Amino acid sequence: MKYKIKCSNCGKTFAAETDKYGKNKFRCPYCGTILLCNFEEPTPLHTTAREVIPLSVASPITKRQIKDMPQVESKLLHTPSKEALLEMRSKLLEAPQHIPSTSVHTGSILKNATNYTSKFVAKSSSRLIKFQEKYKDGDLWIFFGASFAFIALTIVCLLAFAELTKLFAEGHSWVFKHYIELRNML
Secondary structure (H helix, E strand, O other): OEEEEEOOOOOOEEEEEOOOOEEEEEEOOOOOOEEEEEEOOOOOOOOOHHHOOOOOOEEEOOHHHHOOOOEEOOEEEEOOOHHHHHHHHHHHHHHHHHHHHHHHHHHHHHHHHHHHHHHHHHHHHHHHHHHHHHOOOHHHHHHHHHHHHHHHHHHHHHHHHHHHHHHHHHHHHHHHHHHHHHHHHO
């Protein structure tokens, strides 16, 4: 079968021919990039676009289009076995049963998170607006306060991580010392 393949590097299309399904390597005749394409057997199962992850974009080619495109040969990496195909099909048939409950749960979590975030932003922005209206140099004070908080937080984090690093170094030397003593005793 002949396929029209779009190169992921240069974006140009070229014609490729293969007789077997599975993973095939093609070299782009324009830029020389090696593309890994997966040609599966056609199945009657319809899937949504988010479930299909192609290695490279490939579509069947017509006789009219083949005149303008260069031709390349394929190298078959491996053909999927019948057991693997049956296992993949059974997983695909079982997947729709798990998706609704998971998507409902994830949707409720995202909805709650966005609601709480928007409430927090609304409260904090209204407080900032009130502060800016109350004081003449409110913008300057907000900038100064945020800068001071950032610098203080940076210093505190640096000190905390320095102490944590020191603790790890002492623990490592203590373990290493006892390991040497134990090894010398044996």
